[in-house]
Amino acid sequence: MDSDAVQALTRFGLGRRGTEPVPPDPRAWLRAQLAAAGPAPSPETGAALEALRADRRDKPKPAEARTRKLFLRDSHDFLTQALTTDQPFRERLVWFWANHFTVSMRGGPIAGLAGPFIAEAIRPHVTGRFGAMLAAVMHHPAMLLYLNNAFSIGPDSPAGRRTGRGLNENLARESLELHTVGLASGFTQADVTSYARILTGWSINMKGDPPGFLFRRFAHEPGAQTVLGHRFPPGEAGGDAVLAFLANHKATHRHLARELVRHFVADDPPEADVARIAGVLSATGGDLGAAAAALIGLPGAWRPETKLRAPQDWVIATLRGLGMREAPKPTLYVLRLLGQPLWAAPQPNGWGDRASDWAAPEAMLRRVDYAHALAGRMPHAGDGLAEATLGPRLRPATRQAMARAGSRRDALALLLSAPEFQRR
Secondary structure, three states: OOHHHHHHHHHHOOOOOOOOOOOOOOHHHHHHHHHHHHOOOOOOOHHHHHHHHHHHHOOOOHHHHHOHHHHHHHHHHHHHHHOOOOOOOHHHHHHOOOOOHHHHHHHHOOOHHHHHHHHHHHHOOOOHHHHHHHHHHOOOOOHHHHHHHHOOOOOOOOHHHHHHOOOOOHHHHHHHHHHHHOHHHOOOHHHHHHEEEEEEEEEEEEEOOOOOOEEOOHHOOOOOOEEEEEEEEOOOOHHHHHHHHHHOOOOHHHHHHHHHHHHOOOOOOOOOHHHHHHHHHHHHOEEEHHHHEEEHHHHHHHHOOOEEEHHHHHHHHHHOOOOOOOOOOOOOHHHHOOOOOOOOOOOOOOOOOOOOOOOOOOHHHHHHHHHHHHHHOOOOOOOOOHHHHHHHHOOOHHHHHHOOOOOEEEHHHHOOHHHHHHHH
């Protein structure tokens, strides 16, 4: 296995799966995944909202909540998909965009909605237009609940005048700062407030059959609004128009490009690479498949070991390397222990994408402990695994340490916690 094959499997993928065939042409293998269709989503948002409605009515114990059971099912399926997929580049893009548009169980009643959000608002769009993904995200009940827009009311709307309730600016602020144009665009508080007014009435009908998105006209702030110097009409159409405007803004293309290059090339994104990806997004009207294909062509993306694997990435790589085809029951606990609980980022900006976010001494020691515990459950693993997963990246020091280990378990633990296995 040559270095390009290792890079394709680790930097762009999720690690080699057991002894699966190595792609003879790594770049062509990656491009083929962009052209292939991803798994078709099954509509589950309505069922998740029905579960939330029932939990609110019945008030079960946390362990017996319907939404908790949906989370356990969906998280198992999500992790197992990562272990078994033959399109790991496409799956990594799902991870990237799900983190870009973070919804977190720490910020709202979305335990049962996180899986459907990824399946319906993220997964179908990872090689489509950014505008389509943005629209799907902003209409999805998970995002509307997480960032409190479902309860945002225009002060001068009929509902606002009757109740005295007003704007919630969370979704508007994060949509500008994190999801689209970014802080470098120079947007102001006035832009945030105007955008929040546009989004009033974007809510959820919990009484529907099935429940789902609902534009509440009586809660919508009347009148046109100005965002980033452009004027938008009132009504739901004004919201659709501002999303289309933001999706194709040059500042959005540059912000997205910076995040993509940080993930696939280096913690400190080279400006030339950022400009290259931003140019592709601008030239193609936000075609994310074209941007992903351009990433494959960046020389820096093929420079080995410049990125540290985050805990979720590293855990999946260990399990794929061991040939597992189903996520073990303790995996959710392990992710919490390693500091990256699934779908539970502490803030709307998601999980960090730099080595400094994950390389604290205690955090790395926990990885070593997990590697040793996992190796203890795999008594027959190890022969040929180092070469199969790392190929030419395997350092002589690691090879020697494994050869001198007192047991097969110790040798496997040394491999999984080795510096070259920690990086992608």
